[in-house]
Amino acid sequence: MEIKQITGDINKTEADAIILGVFEDDETNxxxxxxxxxxxxxxAALRKSKEIKGKSSELTVIHTLGxxxxxxxxxxxxxxxxxxxxxxxxxxxxxxxxxxxxxxxxKLALTLPDTGLTTYEVARVVAEAAYLGGYSFRKHLxxxxxxxxxxxxxxxxxxxxxxxxxxxxAKRGEIVAQATILARDLANEPSNHMTPEDLADAAHQxxxxxxxxxxxxxxxxxEKLGMGGLLGVSQASKDINPPKLIMMRYKGREGEGWDLxxxxxxxxxxxxxxxxxxxxKMEEMKFDMSGGAATIAAMGAIGKLKLDINVxxxxxxxxxxxxxxxxxxxxxxxxxxxxxVEVISTDAExxxxxxxxxxxxxxxxxKVIVDMATLTGACVIALGNITTAAIxxxxxxxxxxxxxxxxxxxxxxxLPAYDEYRDQYKSDYADIKNVGGRPAGTITxxxxxxxxxxxxxxxxxxxxxTAWGDKDKGHxxxxxxxxxxxTLVNLAEMLAQE
Numbered sequence: 001m002e003i004k005q006i007t008g009d010i011n012k013t014e015a016d017a018i019i020l021g022v023f024e025d026d027e028t029n030x031x032x033x034x035x036x037x038x039x040x041x042x043x044a045a046l047r048k049s050k051e052i053k054g055k056s057s058e059l060t061v062i063h064t065l066g067x068x069x070x071x072x073x074x075x076x077x078x079x080x081x082x083x084x085x086x087x088x089x090x091x092x093x094x095x096x097x098x099x100x101x102x103x104x105x106x107k108l109a110l111t112l113p114d115t116g117l118t119t120y121e122v123a124r125v126v127a128e129a130a131y132l133g134g135y136s137f138r139k140h141l142x143x144x145x146x147x148x149x150x151x152x153x154x155x156x157x158x159x160x161x162x163x164x165x166x167x168x169x170a171k172r173g174e175i176v177a178q179a180t181i182l183a184r185d186l187a188n189e190p191s192n193h194m195t196p197e198d199l200a201d202a203a204h205q206x207x208x209x210x211x212x213x214x215x216x217x218x219x220x221x222x223e224k225l226g227m228g229g230l231l232g233v234s235q236a237s238k239d240i241n242p243p244k245l246i247m248m249r250y251k252g253r254e255g256e257g258w259d260l261x262x263x264x265x266x267x268x269x270x271x272x273x274x275x276x277x278x279x280x281k282m283e284e285m286k287f288d289m290s291g292g293a294a295t296i297a298a299m300g301a302i303g304k305l306k307l308d309i310n311v312x313x314x315x316x317x318x319x320x321x322x323x324x325x326x327x328x329x330x331x332x333x334x335x336x337x338x339x340x341v342e343v344i345s346t347d348a349e350x351x352x353x354x355x356x357x358x359x360x361x362x363x364x365x366x367k368v369i370v371d372m373a374t375l376t377g378a379c380v381i382a383l384g385n386i387t388t389a390a391i392x393x394x395x396x397x398x399x400x401x402x403x404x405x406x407x408x409x410x411x412x413x414x415l416p417a418y419d420e421y422r423d424q425y426k427s428d429y430a431d432i433k434n435v436g437g438r439p440a441g442t443i444t445x446x447x448x449x450x451x452x453x454x455x456x457x458x459x460x461x462x463x464x465x466t467a468w469g470d471k472d473k474g475h476x477x478x479x480x481x482x483x484x485x486x487t488l489v490n491l492a493e494m495l496a497q498e
Contacts (some may be wrong), residue, residue, distance in 0.1 A: 046060060132181070182480065265353065388462065390461055404487045
């Protein structure tokens with residue numbers, strides 16, 4: 001898709017559809033008046049009848065009947081001006097792009113009122129919206145879509161702007177959006193097409209395209225390292241789809257050391273193991289590798305953006321299946337760090353594979369660690385699919401992650417991490433157990449992970465509710481969401497600038 005800018009008259013711009021952004025509580029501006037005049041007062045009439053109110057994502061399509069160069073004019077509501085920001089623009093534009101694209105309007109143009117956003121911000125957000133709003137996963141459908149891909153998005157400015165700022169913003173938006181789309185594609189793949197080996201192959205391709213170093217640890221390596229968590233969870237699939245520990249490294253600055261470590265859960269299918277899940281919606285457990293997908297995709301974006309930062313990443317990838325060799329409730333596993341864990345539920349497997357990955361990456365002595373995982377059903381009960389839950393041992397780092405998420409349009413809510421919660425996962429038979437009971441399940445799961453990283457500043461993101469959705473809304477789409485790719489890239493960019 002081409003993202004470009006022009007200075008000119010909206011009435012003379014050729015496109016399948018021109019999008020006119022309007023605020024709910026703002027006076028009609030000169031651009032709207034000129035368009036309305038060309039259309040014979042149609043917009044003013046629709047405003048008067050309240051068919052056009054300007055509410056966020058409200059889209060009114062008007063056939064221009066040859067009165068202007070574009071075949072259609074689409075009036076897009078931006079909501080109240082006082083509440084407007086980049087997130088609101090991203091959401092509204094994504095909805096508009098999706099709606100227009102599915103009517104085969106593939107060349108779009110956009111003009112906005114005075115939003116208070118910089119040229120760079122407008123270009124970045126519009127690029128993200130165009131790519132993400134137009135996304136759909138059709139790989140395994142034999143019938144072709146009855147609409148095409150968006151071909152062009154032209155942003156029309158009334159006055160000349162700094163072209164380089166626009167181009168930089170558009171390029172940045174495109175890279176982050178494409179990374180988010182990669183994470184969506186990986187998560188949407190059915191598990192027979194996304195095994196641990198397939199996930200490792202995808203990471204290899206990302207590494208080649210983005211100039212990253214990559215290393216894949218095999219089961220024999222895990223045995224030598226004593227990774228009891230990964231080995232235990234993968235026991236039932238070890239001969240069919242053996243586990244992988246995907247290690248990716250990006251060096252963006254001179255000097256040694258890692259400024260940021262990312263760890264993502266790569267559970268390519270989770271049946272629950274011996275503690276088997278209910279059959280209803282078990283098909284959604286192909287998404288249980290969404291944290292790993294986001295990690296791989298974010299690393300690719302960081303490499304392509306050439307950020308001035310050193311980043312290391314780990315993705316423990318395996319299946320969790322039941323058979324005669326599967327690990328069982330009551331088993332005691334010795335983790336990479338030497339800590340022992342009593343297994344209470346084999347369906348609390350994500351924290352076991354993450355524990356080994358966190359312990360392993362922590363030996364590289366990164367300055368900070370962020371892990372992400374579809375970890376607990378309790379998170380979905382608490383926060384739904386609107387907000388990612390977070391646990392931390394370092395408030396300044398948490399503040400940066402929340403800020404990075406806000407900029408990305410990915411909400412994050414910090415949960416408490418009081419030491420009293422740790423009592424819930426004390427064990428009589430091992431150092432700790434992998435389940436702390438139903439109360440505060442998201443918190444105890446996060447604190448369990450903290451047992452394996454020492455004093456390293458760390459944030460855990462539980463994306464169980466936000467990694468996928470059941471409908472298209474704003475820049476998010478049904479199925480894999482790609483959360484929190486944009487947050488991770490924003491965080492890396494913030495740390496690089498410190």
